[in-house]
Amino acid sequence: MADKDWWRGSVTYQIYPRSFMDANGDGIGDLKGITQRLDHIADLGVDAIWLSPIFTSPMLDMGYDVSNYTDIDPSFGTLADFDDMVAKAHRLGLKVIIDQVISHSSNRHPFFQESRMSRDNPKADWYVWADPKPDGSAPNNWQAIFGGIAWEWEPRRHQYYFHNFLKEQPDFNFHNPEVQDYLLGTMRFWLERGVDGFRLDTVNFYFHDKLLRDDAADYRVKEKPDFKPYDMQYHLFSKNQPENLVFLQRMRKLLDEYDARTTVGEVGESHHPIEMMGEYTSGGRLHMAYSFEMLGHVFTAAHFRKQIVRFFEGAPAGWPCWAFSNHDVIRHASRWAKHGGDTDRLAKLAGAMLLSFEGSVCLYQGEEFGQLETELAFEEILDPQGIAFWPEEKGRDGCRTPMVWEKAAPNGGFSTAGKTWLPIKEPQLARAADMQTGDPDSVHGLYREMLALRRRTPALRTGRTHFLGTPEPVLAFTRGDEILCAFNLSPMKASVPLGPHGEHLLSQGVTRDGDQLDLAPNGFLIARCK
Structure with a gap:
């Protein structure tokens, strides 16, 4: 290493x-x-x-x-x-x-705190600032990922600042x-x-874009608007x-x-x-x-x-x-x-x-x-994305709940606290x-x-891939002409003609009938090529 x-x-x-x-x-x-x-x-x-x-x-x-x-x-x-x-x-x-x-x-970064105070301080040009349009509206149509227009008004500068995410997350001006x-x-x-x-x-x-040109509408035809306006634009x-x-x-x-x-x-x-x-x-x-x-x-x-x-x-x-x-x-x-x-x-x-x-x-x-997503109620959510777009989007907290180390220990062995920052539930x-x-x-x-x-097989780390012509639901390929890999992406049995192969290195639910490789539901084979 x-x-x-x-x-x-x-x-x-x-x-x-x-x-x-x-x-x-x-x-x-x-x-x-x-x-x-x-x-x-x-x-x-x-x-x-x-x-x-x-x-x-x-x-x-x-x-x-x-x-x-x-x-x-x-x-x-x-x-x-x-x-x-x-x-x-x-x-x-x-x-x-x-x-x-x-x-x-963060908007609490000392450089942003200085930048927002005036147009002529040492950090004035460290973030993305722009004048309003004559009618007072935002400089352009850019959207924020967490919802709303991507511009926030700052009265001390009489300008807007740009934020791709929360208004508390101002974007740096990399042109500086x-x-x-x-x-x-x-x-x-x-x-x-x-x-x-x-x-x-x-x-x-x-x-x-230094000219602050409007982003275009997404060119892909959609049956209805996205729940997130950000996804309705092509971010040119x-x-x-x-x-x-x-x-x-x-x-x-x-x-x-x-x-x-x-x-x-x-x-x-x-x-x-x-x-x-x-x-x-x-x-x-x-x-x-x-x-x-x-x-x-x-x-x-x-x-x-x-x-x-x-x-x-x-x-x-x-x-x-x-x-x-x-x-x-x-x-x-x-x-x-x-x-x-x-x-x-x-x-x-x-x-x-x-x-x-x-x-x-x-x-x-x-x-x-094989940990599962945690189902959370709205009142348990802390993620700003989930709060903004609930119930269409439940946010990211369901995959962020604490690790479970010991089933019988308090809080699954993660913490001795009376309450963890996100809850730990029975399925986890x-x-x-x-x-x-x-x-x-x-x-x-x-x-x-x-x-x-x-780790011990160089072909699996850096060997080139050659895909085999197997039909759905089987994904099959070789790595470095040394290793054969076949995966059944289905809850049903699948059979494919893959011909003979060498030593099985790792498998789940695999049998062979002549030139037919039979893969059980979600079965797979990793073997040496013949």
């Missing part, structure tokens, strides 16, 4: 710090809690951990509103706690990636070179503390600007000053996302781009095949990072349950399939236990870590076995 390309084909375990482990009993996860549970992650067999935001924040968007980029929020601990965590992770052979949210800050220098400096601060890389939030949002000007690519080259040069560091960028885009992932990971920019294309409800062989083929054909010099779940979407064990079948078999199939894909992989905490307790750890037939057992297989 000293190789500078360790990230290529790697597996990263995403930790949502508020919900991983609470060491001080206040109901909120913290860095000391993470340190206590790092052995679980190392034993699982991944290469790295990714921590969702831990910087100082008012927590209106759970840390994605940063007020100090070079300190730890007190709810998570201290810089010393962070250093201890990094040191233990490195002793266990784990790389450490942290979430870097630099497209915007001082802003770029400052933000790269905050990244250097964490590199000097030993982090191995950054997950870059909303990496295609950094620059805006509020993000995705060509200057982004130049800045990412500057960022890459910073990372290259250090040994074996990496970046993975969240490319948030509904129009041509795979093509953009390729563009962002070519030409000395990002190392990897994190894909949203497998985080949806589509669960077909054609869909997964299409994403991988499109990426590697369109960007042979780029590199993707695939995921099935994260802190922003319904957990995949629940999301794909509508396709029927046994939940554990589906969770095992998903784990084996994701970990056989060409590219790098992110696993989300609890995924290794049923999938506690202690109910599966040590059981080779459990979902956890499958993940450990598959991760070990990926």
